[in-house]
Amino acid sequence: MKSNLTYLKKPDLFNELNQNQSTFLAVIDEEVKCHLPDWVKSSDKVFWIKNPEANKNLKTFEQAVEFFLNLGISREAKIYAIGGGATTDLGGFVASALLRGIPWISIPTTLLGIVDGSIGGKVAVNMPQGKNLVGAFHAPDTVYICLDFLSTLPEVEWASGKGEVLKYGFLSKKIFERIIKKDSMDYIAQDCAEFKKQVVDQDFKEKGNRIYLNLGHTLGHAFESTLKIPHGLAVAMGIKYLLKVLSLNERSVEWEKLAQALELPLEKTELSHYPDFSVDKFKNYLLQDKKKVQDVIRLVLIKEAGSCFVKEMNMQDFINHIEAHEDFKR
Ligand SMILES: NC(=O)c1ccc[n+]([C@@H]2O[C@H](COP(=O)([O-])OP(=O)(O)OC[C@H]3O[C@@H](n4cnc5c(N)ncnc54)[C@H](O)[C@@H]3O)[C@@H](O)[C@H]2O)c1
Ligand SMILES: [Zn+2]
Structure with missing residues (x-):
């Protein structure tokens, strides 16, 4: 296939x-x-x-x-x-x-x-x-x-695409460097497409490494649904807050560098930008996540740009991390 x-x-x-x-x-x-x-x-x-x-x-x-x-x-x-x-x-x-x-x-x-x-x-x-x-x-x-x-693509759809490109920056060292160097988006987009193709060619049915493509998507889908924002922007936000709630500070610095180089609308990735955000709705969405197996979630985490791994975490523990972060205290 x-x-x-x-x-x-x-x-x-x-x-x-x-x-x-x-x-x-x-x-x-x-x-x-x-x-x-x-x-x-x-x-x-x-x-x-x-x-x-x-x-x-x-x-x-x-x-x-x-x-x-x-x-x-x-x-x-x-x-x-x-x-x-x-x-x-x-x-x-x-x-x-x-x-x-x-x-x-x-x-x-x-x-x-x-x-x-x-x-x-x-x-x-x-x-x-x-x-x-x-x-x-x-x-x-x-x-x-x-x-x-x-x-003819509107600005908001550019931002959405760039959010998903930011994800590839963490999955591939080559793409990370291209983004930081501010290479042409034509080349970066082609590298991302090739990267995805290589991953799915090896794991079409998501039994192995294809799960890495879900980086940022657990929180991302919850942001997309509760804040009604475009998918890719929500993914960028999903990665940002994953790193924040788990206190992965070095990776957060890299996130900032990628987001700046991509010229993402940074203010729109801040929870404070959304006064109507409801932490209860957000938590309910996470608890219904279809990828959750019983009470355990499989989170994609980043060792360094170009190297990710999967960590199983109890959903309640993950929610405790979220609730403990000051940005989520409303
Ligand atoms: N199958 C997968 O692996 C996979 C992966 C990621 C996302 N998705 C799906 O993709 C969808 C999101 O993709 P999307 O952001 O492309 O959304 P989309 O298809 O809704 O397009 C976004 C908007 O851009 C408009 N548009 C499309 N091309 C345009 C162009 N060239 N110029 C101007 N306007 C244009 C569309 O009419 C729409 O209003 C979601 O449904 C998501 O579930 C699927
Ligand atoms: Zn996505």
Whole structure:
């Protein structure tokens, strides 16, 4: 279940799409219509999505599946999913289920999608009970990475993508150094995509090292849900407060360096920026974390940039650390 990663500029991407025009089927975020060839814009073989995160659900999934079945697709069909992580998650899940699974091609259009969401074959929709609760492992045949899409990305989505990039800074020494040197984001994003590909190629079903990609996500998901902030920013915050509540001060200094080099909006990663923050809601979210096995959580911690490890911790102990930190005392 390995995917190819292919980096290309827009004209080459257009060539690729043009060559597949006669069989083209796609799920596409309306927001990126402006980037696509005219024949795609007017194609009746495209299932367009508006507000992809709000519509990443079973209802839209059913509509998309019916849309493609009504086109009379066969097992030779393949589906392009073009958009941010919410669109590639939905499009990939549709491909995983249609006719028990047909191939798909992922074309991420957000920084977060490029470095994370489009790679690795985890595809899903959200449920009222929580995010990504119904889905599959179904890797795309190819991920086409075209950074030209990012020219229209709003600031808030840049910050979200950079939050996830900060995570890779702790997972890979090479990426850490590139970030600190303020290399071009094009190179950094490609390194992050390659890094994720290498990890998932070795551990597709998350039985081993893939868990490292969850660095910062236990607290991150709780921030994302309770503060209603974008995923990647919440992950950056998740790492920051993981280091703070466990008093890992040297790593906190590195976090600051990475965040500054990436020009993350630092004030938005401070809990004091959110007057409505409820520590009770936050704790309740953690206690319902789907990755929790009984009372024990598996936390990804950092030895040094480029070297992480997993530590099992009793959930109540972890919550005690959180409650003891002054930033959480409200
Ligand atoms: N499958 C995985 O391994 C994985 C990993 C990380 C995140 N995800 C999922 O990805 C989603 C988050 O991804 P995301 O941040 O890309 O969210 P998203 O798909 O919701 O996109 C964010 C916003 O940017 C807009 N947009 C997309 N491309 C644009 C462009 N080029 N120009 C202007 N606007 C554009 C979208 O319409 C949307 O409003 C979540 O649903 C998350 O669960 C999945
Ligand atoms: Zn993430």
